[in-house]
Amino acid sequence: MTRSYKGNAMNCHLIYVTTKDKAEARRIGRHLVQNRLAACANIFDQMNSMYIWKDEFQDDQEAVLILKTTETRLPELIAAVRSLHSYEVPCIVTLPILGGHPPFLDWIAEQVAPPPGQGSSVPAEGEEIAP
Numbered sequence: 001m002t003r004s005y006k007g008n009a010m011n012c013h014l015i016y017v018t019t020k021d022k023a024e025a026r027r028i029g030r031h032l033v034q035n036r037l038a039a040c041a042n043i044f045d046q047m048n049s050m051y052i053w054k055d056e057f058q059d060d061q062e063a064v065l066i067l068k069t070t071e072t073r074l075p076e077l078i079a080a081v082r083s084l085h086s087y088e089v090p091c092i093v094t095l096p097i098l099g100g101h102p103p104f105l106d107w108i109a110e111q112v113a114p115p116p117g118q119g120s121s122v123p124a125e126g127e128e129i130a131p
Helices: 022-034 071-084 102-112
Strands: 012-019 040-053 056-070 092-096
Touching: 012 022, 012 071, 012 102, 022 040, 022 056, 022 071, 056 071, 056 102, 071 092
Parallel strands: none
Antiparallel strands: 012 056, 012 092, 040 056
């Protein structure tokens, strides 16, 4: 079967998020993938982070959550991460994907394409999401 690739490279993004621990990363990642805001979530546990917060040096263990989505889904994904995250100011950084394996990039776009008539999957303020 011949497949026509849709050229989604310019539309795809990686999102880098730090979380307090693996459990929080899993909870957020699960919500985003199940609600088709992210095609995939990867977790790197036990990452060491050093930074200044409120004028004090911090040296903490965190987990990194790497997500893959499309530009059109970014605002809803960021809103969902913010509502589910425990940090006052969570690290949520997006990086455009400038190239890659076309079938994989198409898969990302297909996974996060909202079905017709689907409402928002962003939890309401204060709404708990089950792990």
